[in-house]
């Protein structure tokens with residue numbers, strides 16, 4: 581089955597799917613994106629992702645490319661045509677194609693691109709061992725709440741993590757507090773078994789996995805604090821983990837070379853991952 585991409589109204593072979601060289605996403609990173617998990621062919625938390633897409637677009641004053649029902653139809657069609665069962669749907673909207681000039685063009689049509697990617701389940705080894713993170717200064721702009729395709733600090737951070745033999749980099753603000761990973765939200769569990777994650781301000785992307793897990797944590801009655809935590813607090817924590825549309829919930833067992841807790845994935849982290857997977861399994865496709 582050839583892999584297809586959706587580009588401005590057309591389904592094209594993935595390898596031949598292109599945008600114009602004067603697309604403002606290409607020249608200015610003037611665009612936004614979403615990554616929606618696909619689990620057993622179902623788009624997980626689709627409306628929450630589309631709400632966040634609308635918000636990102638409106639913060640940047642980029643018009644919506646399509647109505648929500650039309651966009652949903654195309655998402656389902658691309659998943660169907662690509663035979664996607666488990667993986668992600670990637671959506672990108674830019675301000676469109678116009679002669680290069682920083683200010684908004686008088687006339688342009690937002691450009692919409694959708695792709696899908698099949699993904700393997702997380703390996704048993706990763707779940708058993710947990711993953712390593714390193715910390716580094718947060719070098720990003722003041723609107724990390726917008727899911728912009730301008731990801732250079734995130735790219736550099738993930739590369740630094742990879743070169744240090746780690747899976748993720750936790751970015752740290754000027755006060756020494758962890759903001760988030762380069763593509764994941766950051767969480768710890770305190771000695772008192774309280775789950776802590778940074779409150780959703782402009783300093784972080786309010787992850788959809790984060791929001792759903794917060795609901796599950798509240799529903800299960802676990803103690804929860806939405807607040808900043810320092811690198812020192814994270815290193816002294818009982819457990820740590822990350823969340824994202826591709827990670828779900830993954831245990832962190834080392835920060836800057838120091839073991840977290842007993843150095844093994846946390847018990848509560850494992851329970852929260854299971855709650856999240858159970859939640860995905862319970863979903864049925866919405867209209």
Ligand code: PMP
Nearest residue numbers: 763764765785787788789824825
């Ligand atoms: N923070 C950043 C910087 C991200 O890029 C992502 C992933 N898009 C997340 C957090 C997690 O968000 P989500 O749960 O919506 O995937």
